[in-house]
Amino acid sequence: MKNKSLVSITDYTKEEYLKILDLAAEFEANPVQDILKGFVVATLFFEPSTRTRLSFESAVNRLGGRVIGFSDANTSSATKGETLRDTILTVSNYADLIVMRHPVEGGARFASEISPVPIVNAGDGANQHPSQTLLDLYSIRKTQGTLENIKIFFIGDLKYGRTVHSLVMALSQFNATFYFISPDELKMPDEYKIYLDNLGLKYFEYKEFTDIVGEADIIYMTRVQKERFSDPIEYEKTKNAYVLRAKMLANAKPNMKVLHPLPRVNEVHLDVDSHSSAYYFDQAQNGVYTRQAIISSILGIK
Amino acid sequence: MKDKKQLVVSAIKDGTVIDHIPAHDLFKVISILGLDHIENYITFGTNLESKKLGKKAIIKISDVFFRNEDINKIALVAPEAKLNVIKDYKVVEKKVVELPDEIIAIAHCVNPMCITNKENVPTKFQVVDKKKVSLKCHYCEKITDKANLKIN
Numbered sequence: 001m002k003n004k005s006l007v008s009i010t011d012y013t014k015e016e017y018l019k020i021l022d023l024a025a026e027f028e029a030n031p032v033q034d035i036l037k038g039f040v041v042a043t044l045f046f047e048p049s050t051r052t053r054l055s056f057e058s059a060v061n062r063l064g065g066r067v068i069g070f071s072d073a074n075t076s077s078a079t080k081g082e083t084l085r086d087t088i089l090t091v092s093n094y095a096d097l098i099v100m101r102h103p104v105e106g107g108a109r110f111a112s113e114i115s116p117v118p119i120v121n122a123g124d125g126a127n128q129h130p131s132q133t134l135l136d137l138y139s140i141r142k143t144q145g146t147l148e149n150i151k152i153f154f155i156g157d158l159k160y161g162r163t164v165h166s167l168v169m170a171l172s173q174f175n176a177t178f179y180f181i182s183p184d185e186l187k188m189p190d191e192y193k194i195y196l197d198n199l200g201l202k203y204f205e206y207k208e209f210t211d212i213v214g215e216a217d218i219i220y221m222t223r224v225q226k227e228r229f230s231d232p233i234e235y236e237k238t239k240n241a242y243v244l245r246a247k248m249l250a251n252a253k254p255n256m257k258v259l260h261p262l263p264r265v266n267e268v269h270l271d272v273d274s275h276s277s278a279y280y281f282d283q284a285q286n287g288v289y290t291r292q293a294i295i296s297s298i299l300g301i302k
Numbered sequence: 303m304k305d306k307k308q309l310v311v312s313a314i315k316d317g318t319v320i321d322h323i324p325a326h327d328l329f330k331v332i333s334i335l336g337l338d339h340i341e342n343y344i345t346f347g348t349n350l351e352s353k354k355l356g357k358k359a360i361i362k363i364s365d366v367f368f369r370n371e372d373i374n375k376i377a378l379v380a381p382e383a384k385l386n387v388i389k390d391y392k393v394v395e396k397k398v399v400e401l402p403d404e405i406i407a408i409a410h411c412v413n414p415m416c417i418t419n420k421e422n423v424p425t426k427f428q429v430v431d432k433k434k435v436s437l438k439c440h441y442c443e444k445i446t447d448k449a450n451l452k453i454n
């Protein structure tokens with residue numbers, strides 16, 4: 001994968017996913033190494049995402065590399081009207097790899113085509129955020145022992161949730177069974193259901209999940225955002241149906257884990273945090289190992 | 303019996319005749335083929351009667367012979383188009399058009415947040431459904447379908 005940009009989760013094959021996950025496991029066992037000494041990684045965040053930026057920067061710092069960059073467009077030349085093209089062509093002189101987050105969809109793909117150094121997409125608008133998907137896969141494999149034949153619940157906003165779409169695409173290569181649980185307004189888009197149909201994979205759609213929690217290996221929660229609803233009354237009526245509480249997990253399987261891309265608002269109640277199924281903070285920790293794996297494999301060090 | 307179209311659009315000696323263009327897409331075809339930027343003698347007729355299309359258009363271009371990869375682009379708007387290659391007033395070859403696998407720098411992406419609508423980046427689509435004309439943006443990965451299709 002040396003010098004191969006990571007823009008979309010579909011850029012990598014199943015074998016490449018597994019290679020990254022194996023490498024991430026190595027970093028988990030040995031997270032502080034000096035293998036990036038002399039390397040500079042740029043983190044260009046044209047829109048703020050503190051969590052993702054810190055995770056990437058922590059990954060680089062723990063491997064002995066240096067980080068340059070900016071954390072929102074106000075401190076970058078983008079506010080002076082510089083094009084993405086010019087920013088990338090300039091910064092690529094200063095860094096060995098560019099991690100970028102940009103509100104424009106396809107911005108990272110375009111950057112990867114003009115940049116002489118590899119690009120890692122840390123989110124391009126509502127489109128892709130592949131390092132999130134890889135850390136989700138890592139968390140699933142670590143807690144379930146395998147990625148094959150997983151039964152996974154996706155709960156909340158399945159229409160706009162890019163992390164959901166990317167994870168569905170990735171898990172479709174591992175014979176997963178999907179449970180899509182959402183209000184009508186935020187259902188899984190048809191294109192993904194057609195994709196699963198064509199692969200002969202099973203999926204089910206529900207409006208609520210209290211009675212079926214016992215089926216799940218993984219519950220993947222997402223935020224239901226008010227602004228996604230055309231009717232505010234509809235939002236008020238539905239928001240509480242997609243909040244996870246500890247008492248709902250009484251019949252859950254012992255191996256079941258709750259994942260969430262974070263930040264959460266109220267969709268995972270605080271009382272879940274102390275439940276043995278809560279895994280979202282560990283998931284964030286896994287993000288550092290996964291990003292160490294992504295960066296070192298693209299730089300050709302591992 | 304002489305075809306009525308022959309009366310409204312005069313014959314050419316050498317060149318290409320493109321027939322069976324939907325009348326309302328004539329100018330899109332002209333734009334896709336760049337006919338508005340060439341010096342050759344061009345005649346066209348539009349709003350001609352057609353059993354298949356209702357109203358059709360026809361274009362005759364003197365001394366121009368298209369490569370398949372160029373002419374196939376018009377399948378985006380005129381999938382039924384038929385070409386006659388003319389040499390010395392005679393039809394020497396007939397062609398139909400087929401949508402190519404990739405469409406570059408012709409159509410607009412439907413997504414207002416797409417990089418191709420924000421910066422000077424030529425559009426590029428993968429044709430995911432040739433029959434329904436469904437285009438997947440190489441950049442933002444969103445689908446632009448026939449109903450939303452805008453030509454440069």
Ligand SMILES: [Zn+2]
Nearest residue numbers: 411416439442
């Ligand atoms: Zn696009």
